[in-house]
Amino acid sequence: MQPSVLVTGASSGIGASTAKRLAEHGFRVFGTSRHPAQHVAAAAHVEWIEMDVHDDASVAKGVAEAAAAAGGLDALVCNAGYGIFGSIEEVTLEAARAQFETNFFGVLRCVRAALPDMRRAGRGRIVLVGSLAGRAPIPFQAHYSATKAAIESMALALRNELHPTGVKVVLVEPGDIDTGFNDVMDWGDPGASAYAERARAAERVIRESLPRAPGPDVVARAIHTALCARRPRVRYTIGAETALTPIGKRWLPDGIFLRLIRKHFDV
Ligand SMILES: NC(=O)c1ccc[n+]([C@@H]2O[C@H](COP(=O)([O-])OP(=O)(O)OC[C@H]3O[C@@H](n4cnc5c(N)ncnc54)[C@H](OP(=O)(O)O)[C@@H]3O)[C@@H](O)[C@H]2O)c1
16 A cells, blocks of 8 residues: 655755655655645645644644545654754744744644554654754754754654554754755844854854755655665664764763864854
């Protein structure tokens, strides 16, 4: 039978690539966007679901709609997310909360909506898209980094909670990927910051790094593998820096690890 998957944030970048790859490999793909009508023509291989992961009712409705159409979801890929930029001192609590609402609570909402049926069925795959930033926090992107560290914790704890159930949880951890992520980033106004010079330097590094990074297909391939492997790994890291960071973090004193991060981001 054709496996079904719901991919959040399927309208661009990693989510769009993942939806395309999974559809090409026989999955029935439900993809979410806040504005699905804009994406129907470009991605007819996706069955579009309107969803804002900020909103409890929107998530419950979207997940229920996909599950009803498919006769039960086999997999969920929690990918929707965005970034905010700015110092811990200056980013407003409102912006910080909004960041967690999408990147952490948005994932939690989707998992809670999809999980009961999967658990009852005794099978299913849940992929959470984390980030290297969750392990190596980015200066002036503390809030984003914190959401991704929280996603790592959720993924690992959930994998254990579901251990006897047949539902497997996988963390996919990309490093830099060339998508439109920086175009929709909430940059604030680094020039007006009390940290202006260093914030601008970090901004420059962040803006310059994505166009040099691999495209989203590398993440789509890892997600596809995570969904199809008989025994999926707990974690799929993408990119050399993502593989090396945990080694550095484990063996280097914290001070040196942080100094390497400062050097990388030119702050
Ligand atoms: N690019 C990177 O370097 C990188 C590295 C590590 C991890 N990641 C993670 O990968 C994921 C995808 O990022 P990307 O690089 O592919 O960025 P992207 O091209 O900007 O795509 C983000 C997707 O998230 C969706 N989205 C954003 N807010 C949403 C909300 N409130 N409700 C529903 N959907 C929402 C957008 O859909 P609509 O606007 O259509 O609703 C869009 O499809 C994110 O979780 C990001 O943190 C990215």
